[in-house]
Amino acid sequence: xxxxxxxxxxxxxxxxxxxxxxxxxxxxxxxxxxxxxxxxxxxxxxxxxxxxxxxxxxxxxxxxxxxxxxxxxxxxxxxxxxxxxxxxxxxxxxxxxxxxxxxxxxxxxxxxxxxxxxxxxxxxxxxxxxxxxxxxxxxxxxxxxxxxxxxxxxxxxxxxxxxxxxxxxxxxxxxxxxxxxxxxxxxxxxxxxxxxxxxx
Amino acid sequence: xxxxxxxxxxxxxxxxxxxxxxxxxxxxxxxxxxxxxxxxxxxxxxxxxxxxxxxxxxxxxxxxxxxxxxxxxxxxxxxxxxxxxxxxxxxxxxxxxxxxxxxxxxxxxxxxxxxxxxxxxxxxxxxxxxxxxxxxxxxxxxxxxxxxxxxxxxxxxxxxxxxxxxxxxxxxxxxxxxxxxxxxxxxxxxxxxxxxxxxx
Numbered sequence: 001x002x003x004x005x006x007x008x009x010x011x012x013x014x015x016x017x018x019x020x021x022x023x024x025x026x027x028x029x030x031x032x033x034x035x036x037x038x039x040x041x042x043x044x045x046x047x048x049x050x051x052x053x054x055x056x057x058x059x060x061x062x063x064x065x066x067x068x069x070x071x072x073x074x075x076x077x078x079x080x081x082x083x084x085x086x087x088x089x090x091x092x093x094x095x096x097x098x099x100x101x102x103x104x105x106x107x108x109x110x111x112x113x114x115x116x117x118x119x120x121x122x123x124x125x126x127x128x129x130x131x132x133x134x135x136x137x138x139x140x141x142x143x144x145x146x147x148x149x150x151x152x153x154x155x156x157x158x159x160x161x162x163x164x165x166x167x168x169x170x171x172x173x174x175x176x177x178x179x180x181x182x183x184x185x186x187x188x189x190x191x192x193x194x195x196x197x198x199x200x
Numbered sequence: 201x202x203x204x205x206x207x208x209x210x211x212x213x214x215x216x217x218x219x220x221x222x223x224x225x226x227x228x229x230x231x232x233x234x235x236x237x238x239x240x241x242x243x244x245x246x247x248x249x250x251x252x253x254x255x256x257x258x259x260x261x262x263x264x265x266x267x268x269x270x271x272x273x274x275x276x277x278x279x280x281x282x283x284x285x286x287x288x289x290x291x292x293x294x295x296x297x298x299x300x301x302x303x304x305x306x307x308x309x310x311x312x313x314x315x316x317x318x319x320x321x322x323x324x325x326x327x328x329x330x331x332x333x334x335x336x337x338x339x340x341x342x343x344x345x346x347x348x349x350x351x352x353x354x355x356x357x358x359x360x361x362x363x364x365x366x367x368x369x370x371x372x373x374x375x376x377x378x379x380x381x382x383x384x385x386x387x388x389x390x391x392x393x394x395x396x397x398x399x400x
Contacts, residue, residue, distance in 0.1 A: 047257065047258055048256060048257055048258050048259055049256070049257065050256075050259075056248060056249070056250075057247065057248055057249065058247055058248050058368055058370050059248055059250075059370055061368070062368065062370070062381060062383060065381070066383070066387075069390060069400075070390070072400050073389075073390050073393065073400075168258055168261070168262065170258050170259055170262070181262060181265070183262060183266070184386070186384070186386035186387070187266075187386070189273075189389070190269060190270070190273050193273065200269075200272050200273075
């Protein structure tokens with residue numbers, strides 16, 4: 001059986017969001033499954049010295065334009081959230097909590113969180129919003145709220161983020177297939193050919 | 201008549217080199233010409249605070265791999281030069297000196313400089329090598345050597361680089377078509393669709 005594709009992303013990353021719309025079709029085409037792995041760009045930036053795109057002189061204007069253009073290019077609905085970027089630690093904790101119980105529903109939650117943030121302009125850094133979004137995919141609101149404050153869930157999330165960084169993940173989206181890393185939704189063309197040919 | 205495409209690049213940029221192999225076919229397909237505009241990434245980095253890819257922790261290993269993989273993906277011969285990155289001010293001066301006299305031959309020189317650096321592993325930061333490469337496309341060696349030391353040529357090159365930065369050029373390759381900027385050879389797919397559709 002072929003290995004799953006590791007799909008790393010930050011819930012506040014526009015390119016990660018675009019990638020989330022494409023990764024499953026690409027994987028399915030080549031008989032692969034996808035393991036969704038939210039990470040925290042802020043933690044990775046501490047290692048690489050990078051800064052959020054929105055804070056870079058000159059580049060930030062380019063990226064604001066490129067987010068919108070790239071979304072249209074890929075045919076994905078998008079609007080730049082009013083609060084951008086935001087902390088996504090609550091979103092990541094909700095995901096990892098749910099993934100231990102129901103991996104498939106956790107992916108559904110990931111998609112709902114991305115849609116809330118990049119389509120409906122809901123600030124997913126706020127616990128109340130994460131709880132509401134989790135409830136919308138069938139979770140019990142009180143249970144989610146308790147999980148977000150649970151030390152074991154916090155530890156699990158931290159361990160997942162640290163494991164990602166230890167594997168060299170520094171951006172979003174970042175895909176690893178059979179040990180080969182692809183950074184950016186603009187490497188999905190290479191990812192597709194890699195899957196089709198087994199590398200080159 | 202349609203506007204020319206502005207193709208900005210640094211002679212030490214692997215992705216600029218890959219772009220140099222693709223830009224003319226894309227332009228020709230859509231009835232456009234290309235204005236080749238060497239710039240100096242080091243000067244742009246002073247404005248954006250960016251650093252050379254080869255100096256970034258974690259990312260530098262990814263990029264070393266991505267250069268080679270991207271070259272194969274695009275079907276372009278490539279090897280990472282022994283000295284990388286290097287100063288490309290002599291190369292840029294030779295280009296701008298020649299462009300004033302013979303724009304077409306200047307493009308030929310640009311391609312020869314890129315090939316020397318990324319295929320034949322010749323250090324194009326060295327004046328002697330730039331002179332030899334210019335001679336190989338038909339320039340008089342003594343004339344080139346004199347030009348590289350000529351204050352007017354230095355001023356012209358500096359003015360071109362400053363004009364690029366003033367237009368927001370911060371990376372390589374960086375293409376501008378009818379005011380729309382595209383950064384990276386991985387935006388050439390969007391560039392192509394933009395040219396085909398007149399934007400979206």
